[in-house]
Amino acid sequence: MVDVFNALTVLGNFLIIPGLTYGSQLALGALGVTLVYGVLRFSNFAHGETMAFGAMITILVTWGLQAASISIQPLPTALLAIPVGIVVTVVLTLLIDRFVYRYHRDRKANPVIFLIVSIGVMFFMGGLIRFIIGPGDQIFFDGTRFILKAREFKQMTGLDEGLSLRMTQAVTIITAIIIVAAMFWFLNHTRTGKSMRAYSDNENLALLSGINPDRVVMITWILVAALATIAGTLYGLDKSFKPFVYMQLLLPIFASAIVGGVGNPLGAIAGGYVIAFSELILTFAYKKIILYLGPETLELDSLVQILGTDYKIAVSFIILVIVLIIKPTGLFSGKTI
Amino acid sequence: MSFLLGEHMTGGYGAADILHDCSIGVEKGEIAVIVGPNGAGKSTAMKAVFGMLPLRKGRIVFDGSDVTALKPEERVVKGMGFVPQTHNVFTSMTVEENLEMGAFIRTDSISDSISQVYDLFPILKEKRKQPAGELSGGQRQQVAVGRALMTHPKVLMLDEPTAGVSPIVMDELFDRIIEIARLDVAILMVEQNAKQALEIADKGYVLVQGRNRFTDTGEALLANPEVRKAFLGG
Structure with a gap:
């Protein structure tokens, strides 16, 4: 029986908690991508860099706060800096919309043109970020590192395996729940949120109903910038901040949005967790679990991994391809928010 | 004139x-x-x-x-109220939300107008929580007309x-x-x-x-x- 608990603890510690954390980060990212797709009708390749930009501003403000010895122990100071990060990112996003996307929107450009334009924006933002903060790793986490330490867990339960919960993991999961709940409340219960859904559903009819498209577009960018900043900061807190990493995050984020049904917020969230857990389940080393649950005499030489962790990124790519072949509209049949 | x-x-x-x-x-x-x-x-x-x-x-x-x-x-x-021939409802939104969107430009209370539309089209009251995309053709037209009526055009x-x-639905709509x-x-x-x-x-x-x-x-x-x-x- 103890073996079963040990096995469960290993699963919890190395699969479930990291999966929920990573899934929450992807879900928040995919929610932003899906909003842009639903309202503005294009795939925003600059979303990864928007996350990085928001995180960067948050980091700069965090350093300022740290220098001024302002903190909110035991929580990381970055949480205090996020609002500033959001505001600056909103301003940048709105400026980019004003000077780049609006031109093409007025011309009713093809979505492919928007997509390519967004790649341009991606490179611009990437350059801006590296110009300001440099390409290197930045660690900006402070506060209490662990809520539950593996050693304490072992002492508490008497098990051989430890379960730890890092502060960043708890913060990520809780923040994601709050943000997602707030987002759904906004979309389903406020006039502005409903007008966004209406615009996404039927642009012409929304116009006939007196819904101002400029306002819908502006609110969408504000939400997207806020979501991106939060997602980017949470990811940076949990792992570390490295500009190039956010570009690589684009693939799992798009995979999440598409798996769930692009344009569908509920789908984006489900997709985030599907992608996160798929990556972890396929690259997890099952050796310990099998040793605990298998017969006493069993000996294993390998780690019993389905895929090496190097192939992590391939998992989201494979899922993406499978979904696009079998059910291109995704699990929740997307298209409108 | x-x-x-x-x-x-x-x-x-x-x-x-x-x-x-x-x-x-x-x-x-x-x-x-x-x-x-x-x-x-x-x-x-x-x-x-x-x-x-x-x-x-x-x-x-x-x-x-x-x-x-x-x-x-x-x-x-x-x-002026306009009901287009096609794509004239928000398919992913409920009947009631469709009516609310019809009244988007209004800042006063719209509950009277909603009940007025329900009086005119009783079936919509029954289906008010259903997405408009799930309704039949005739019911959708009622939602479309109801949406346009929300501004009191x-x-x-x-x-x-x-x-x-x-033909039966046509007579009723007329x-x-x-x-x-x-x-x-x-x-x-x-x-x-x-x-x-x-x-x-x-x-x-x-x-x-x-x-x-x-x-x-x-x-x-x-x-x-x-x-x-x-x-x-x-």
Whole structure:
């Protein structure tokens, strides 16, 4: 029986908690991508860099706060800096919309043109970020590192395996729940949120109903910038901040949005967790679990991994391809928010 | 001068004109119907009145003021309601949300208007929590008309409201349209079912190739042998 608990603890510690954390980060990212797709009708390749930009501003403000010895122990100071990060990112996003996307929107450009334009924006933002903060790793986490330490867990339960919960993991999961709940409340219960859904559903009819498209577009960018900043900061807190990493995050984020049904917020969230857990389940080393649950005499030489962790990124790519072949509209049949 | 009048409208989407000196008008509490063969520019004429077609010549006068330069959404604020032929509901939103969106420009309480629409179309009350995309064709048309009524328009423009619905549903929709007209709303509609539409019309416009061919009361047009022969199938 103890073996079963040990096995469960290993699963919890190395699969479930990291999966929920990573899934929450992807879900928040995919929610932003899906909003842009639903309202503005294009795939925003600059979303990864928007996350990085928001995180960067948050980091700069965090350093300022740290220098001024302002903190909110035991929580990381970055949480205090996020609002500033959001505001600056909103301003940048709105400026980019004003000077780049609006031109093409007025011309009713093809979505492919928007997509390519967004790649341009991606490179611009990437350059801006590296110009300001440099390409290197930045660690900006402070506060209490662990809520539950593996050693304490072992002492508490008497098990051989430890379960730890890092502060960043708890913060990520809780923040994601709050943000997602707030987002759904906004979309389903406020006039502005409903007008966004209406615009996404039927642009012409929304116009006939007196819904101002400029306002819908502006609110969408504000939400997207806020979501991106939060997602980017949470990811940076949990792992570390490295500009190039956010570009690589684009693939799992798009995979999440598409798996769930692009344009569908509920789908984006489900997709985030599907992608996160798929990556972890396929690259997890099952050796310990099998040793605990298998017969006493069993000996294993390998780690019993389905895929090496190097192939992590391939998992989201494979899922993406499978979904696009079998059910291109995704699990929740997307298209409108 | 009519309550709503499109005068000498000439224009089209590209280089070629679709409408040629076409005039259409409707009074308060009246039903005006535009009929004619396929490609006669019926829907185009209505879109022109609503500002969805660039006009080279002519003007639109509504409630005593010239609205020719206004965008469609600005005309909605002025009191014009428009129900497009297709894609006229928010399919992913519930019936009630559709009605709410119809009243988007209003800042006062809309619950009275919603119950008014439910009185007019009782089935919508039953289905108010259902996404409009899940409703039948006739019910969707009711949602579409209900959505347009939410702003309390002074004129309601309907582009083929009975397209694709059964004859029974068509009769019912026409009954509802008469009821709406009795509320002192001017109704301008384009209809494929010319005979039935002219029966309820106070005024009828027969368009051919973007020009006014016959203009008279509905009754007179139905009695006109030329109109009967050419457009009503005898």
